[in-house]
Amino acid sequence: MEGESIVQVKDLLKEKIRQEGRVVSDDVLKVDAFLNHQIDPILMLKIGEEFTSRFSGCEITKVLTVEASGIAVALMTGLCLKVPVVFAKKKQPSTMGEEIYCGKVRSFTREEVVQIVVDGNYLGPDDKVLIIDDFLASGEAAKGLLKIVEQAGASLVGIGTVIEKVFQSGGNSLRKQGIRVESLIKIGSLANGEVEFLN
């Protein structure tokens, strides 16, 4: 049954990417029809179930992501795992507490560096954290979130991402550090306007 469910979500995602995704450049796959601008909630729930199944038995206590496009996937994963979801903010609100954790994230599509922050009240040494995001490319967002987990003194269970652009090497660099990275879709190349699936 588990194997069946894995095939289904991956196949659903591939179908969606083929039908509604758009290769914008050799580096950018636009999937804002269902993943990060318009969102398909039922597909998000299936993705959440899939991450829950892959990380079963890991005793996760918190799901961590970064606003805004990670929230939907993280929320459904938190729902299935029955644990709270924390999203790092890109701006420190005036109402945030005194102790904060922060990391830096370089955005290649927007060509800027942003600071991401988490209120110290919502992550601590007792937490076992699953990091969730929509994309894994160069791994910049993941690195920023890892920094936050580290500052909180929490344990990292792993990273779950919907689409890994393997050719941008962030995933493999994280795996080399001994971090468990689970990607539902692995893309080898976007050259010539074509999506090359690796799994």
Next chain:
Amino acid sequence: MEGESIVQVKDLLKEKIRQEGRVVSDDVLKVDAFLNHQIDPILMLKIGEEFTSRFSGCEITKVLTVEASGIAVALMTGLCLKVPVVFAKKKQPSTMGEEIYCGKVRSFTREEVVQIVVDGNYLGPDDKVLIIDDFLASGEAAKGLLKIVEQAGASLVGIGTVIEKVFQSGGNSLRKQGIRVESLIKIGSLANGEVEFLN
């Protein structure tokens, strides 16, 4: 059964606000322990069910919100209604399509005006839109989203919000325009560090 569910969600929210909310000033109630920084996914699902029940029979085709704190509530509402969720972005990504809809939102807590945008592909004249957000205060975010619905030529079904700060009068100003506004929690005042519930 419906009445029972309404009482339950409202009571759960009040309990959460009493236990985990913090009155930061006469204008600001901090609920980032469960609603907009750390998120309780199971509570969000119950809120989504509640909005679905309140707007049942309205033939909603899209749920519209604005990043980042509206996404969780909107996503669960979209899940229960079985319709896509669109979140307006606060920055126009370089990969957005050519036709876009935009509105302006003034943030009082951050003292700035931001432009919010939706890709023209994800909202159109055939859509019946439910706007969802975490807070309704002065109604600035709602006004920006209404502008977007109008530009798209879509129909507005109504606005659903988790917490309405009635004393900031945005909700009543929208109701005076004939817009249906459903708030799960109505707060009359935050004076002297106390939350005064009106419902």
